[in-house]
Amino acid sequence: MSFRPAAVLKRAALLLATAVLATGAVGVAAAPASAGPIGSCKDLRSFVLDFRTGGDDLRYNSEVIIWLTTTSGSTLELQHVWGPFGGNSSTSRTVTFQNPNWTVNSCTVTGAKLRLVSHPEWHQTADNWNMDGFALYGYSATGAYGYHVSAVGAPVKRFTGSDPWWTVVG
Numbered sequence: 001m002s003f004r005p006a007a008v009l010k011r012a013a014l015l016l017a018t019a020v021l022a023t024g025a026v027g028v029a030a031a032p033a034s035a036g037p038i039g040s041c042k043d044l045r046s047f048v049l050d051f052r053t054g055g056d057d058l059r060y061n062s063e064v065i066i067w068l069t070t071t072s073g074s075t076l077e078l079q080h081v082w083g084p085f086g087g088n089s090s091t092s093r094t095v096t097f098q099n100p101n102w103t104v105n106s107c108t109v110t111g112a113k114l115r116l117v118s119h120p121e122w123h124q125t126a127d128n129w130n131m132d133g134f135a136l137y138g139y140s141a142t143g144a145y146g147y148h149v150s151a152v153g154a155p156v157k158r159f160t161g162s163d164p165w166w167t168v169v170g
Helices: 005-029
Strands: 034-037 043-053 062-070 075-077 089-096 109-118 129-140 145-159 165-169
Touching (some): 043 145, 109 145, 145 165
Antiparallel strands (some): 034 145, 043 089, 043 129, 062 075, 062 109, 109 165, 129 145
């Protein structure tokens, strides 16, 4: 049996690279949500929502309703976000609460709850949507960054007519 260090080294490097890539891919597909207040507690008034859409788009006649969840168990509804979101695209929207006078303390926010509401035309079925990423950034009236929650996956959630809800907790 002959010993060829170069060939063994190449195989070991290939095996290591494959293991690292496979672990990284699993890590991306199953990455946990991250959430929490940023810095000291702030009264949040506005929010930036970032959506990453996978292969199945969100139609023009569908909306996403977002509620913030809180430590008291109550929810606060944000302005609704309407499609379209193209397949394999990123979409960012800035919203406030349904009532623009509302605020919420960043230290009491525990996450977000999303619901897809499809409004199909007569010739369409209910919309389905692959959400591969979601991030919510909360800001005070002065623009200070006060809260963040996010999740990524492939998809994080496949919304359908029979399964329109998703919750991220952090």
